[in-house]
Amino acid sequence: MTQPGRQVAVVGGGVLGISTAAQLAARGAGVTLLADGELAGGASGRSLSWLNSAGDFPAEYHALRVLGLQRYRAFAARPDSTARIVFDGGLRWGDGVRASFEHQRDIGYPAEWLGPADVAARLPGVAVDAVPDDGALFNPDEGWVDLPSLIGQLVRDLETAGGAVRTAVGRCEVVVAGGRVTGVRTGTGDVLAADAVVLATGADVPRALAGLGVHVPDATSNALLLRTPPFAHRLRAVLNTPRVALRPAPGGGIVLDAGWSEEQVVRRDDGTFDVRDATVQGLLHEASQVLAGHPVLTCESRGVGRKPIPGDGHPVLGAVPGVAGLTVAFTHSGATLGLIAGELLAGEVLDGAPSPLLAAFRPARFG
Numbered sequence: 001m002t003q004p005g006r007q008v009a010v011v012g013g014g015v016l017g018i019s020t021a022a023q024l025a026a027r028g029a030g031v032t033l034l035a036d037g038e039l040a041g042g043a044s045g046r047s048l049s050w051l052n053s054a055g056d057f058p059a060e061y062h063a064l065r066v067l068g069l070q071r072y073r074a075f076a077a078r079p080d081s082t083a084r085i086v087f088d089g090g091l092r093w094g095d096g097v098r099a100s101f102e103h104q105r106d107i108g109y110p111a112e113w114l115g116p117a118d119v120a121a122r123l124p125g126v127a128v129d130a131v132p133d134d135g136a137l138f139n140p141d142e143g144w145v146d147l148p149s150l151i152g153q154l155v156r157d158l159e160t161a162g163g164a165v166r167t168a169v170g171r172c173e174v175v176v177a178g179g180r181v182t183g184v185r186t187g188t189g190d191v192l193a194a195d196a197v198v199l200a201t202g203a204d205v206p207r208a209l210a211g212l213g214v215h216v217p218d219a220t221s222n223a224l225l226l227r228t229p230p231f232a233h234r235l236r237a238v239l240n241t242p243r244v245a246l247r248p249a250p251g252g253g254i255v256l257d258a259g260w261s262e263e264q265v266v267r268r269d270d271g272t273f274d275v276r277d278a279t280v281q282g283l284l285h286e287a288s289q290v291l292a293g294h295p296v297l298t299c300e301s302r303g304v305g306r307k308p309i310p311g312d313g314h315p316v317l318g319a320v321p322g323v324a325g326l327t328v329a330f331t332h333s334g335a336t337l338g339l340i341a342g343e344l345l346a347g348e349v350l351d352g353a354p355s356p357l358l359a360a361f362r363p364a365r366f367g
């Protein structure tokens, strides 16, 4: 049972924090969302945000991701929402993709194997000469989300339900007394009292938990997302190819990233990032190779920073052991999981009943 009048502080202005905050407020909690800078200023503001369960995931992780896709479909159908959520499928080729297709068929994940001629007929924005002769994997139920627009809608939901948003409050720290959270100290020195705290600070989570004596392994990486200006293209699906991943973006351009280009991003000692122009040009070139007509692409903006990734690659969601009242949300694929994770975590915070859907993802697994 939700206890009326509970005050919950949610730290982090990305999709996980805002989704959880909106769900908490909708269930009657008093919610304050705190962000060091602007909303969507972290990974959520520079994410490819392909909505998928395309990997060879353990059954419980696959199930959570599929629920994540379902929540997006329901959100996309809301007549009052301005979030940009598109389900035009995902197309993938490269090493291991045929085995992925067979696995997906075995577990009932919607999947089709398309030859180049099928791709030409069904996905006209894709360069057919880039598709391998032996074909590509098409997942018709996949899509993408523009996270800043989703965050905008979730903030409106939060505020409509009576929640408050405080941005630019500096680096927040969880305040603990006697083994229980009592609130949050902002970077500007205020202390906000709370009965419960949700820590959703993306790449900063392992540092914050370490300060409370809780170890969460960290595999956070550097990341780079390029955005092109609008240009004439017919791409609809999300493309994942050996050298580049890309999708359409609101306004008519595309966004793109790749594993190899992430590895070329350098994080300086002062926490700022260096991106070589050759990396940017190389990534644009790779995108051109997989788009019909091989357009010459330019870069409108580059989003560079950290991509939160737990050390074992799996989500870290739920109550933090040894710190009563503290809940954490730290995950790779936080776009796909954003809505479902917020929903389940809000239920746990307010009802005190652990969700069986999150049983495999507890921070307690690290001992």
Ligand SMILES: Cc1cc2nc3c(=O)[nH]c(=O)nc-3n(C[C@H](O)[C@H](O)[C@H](O)COP(=O)(O)OP(=O)(O)OC[C@H]3O[C@@H](n4cnc5c(N)ncnc54)[C@H](O)[C@@H]3O)c2cc1C
Pocket (backbone or CB within 6 Å): 011, 012, 013, 014, 015, 016, 017, 034, 035, 036, 037, 038, 039, 040, 041, 042, 043, 044, 045, 046, 047, 048, 049, 050, 051, 052, 170, 171, 172, 173, 200, 201, 202, 203, 204, 223, 224, 225, 257, 306, 307, 308, 329, 330, 331, 332, 333, 334, 335, 336, 337
């Ligand atoms: C290039 C790229 C591609 C991606 N592709 C995909 C994909 O295809 N599919 C997918 O599902 N996911 C993808 N992701 C991952 C997904 O975008 C992230 O998992 C998700 O956005 C993380 O959300 P978050 O709320 O945990 O963190 P963030 O969005 O990073 O938000 C954390 C917020 O907390 C704030 N903060 C940090 N520390 C503090 C503090 N101490 N006090 C106050 N505020 C603080 C930050 O400023 C930030 O606003 C990708 C990410 C990147 C970067």
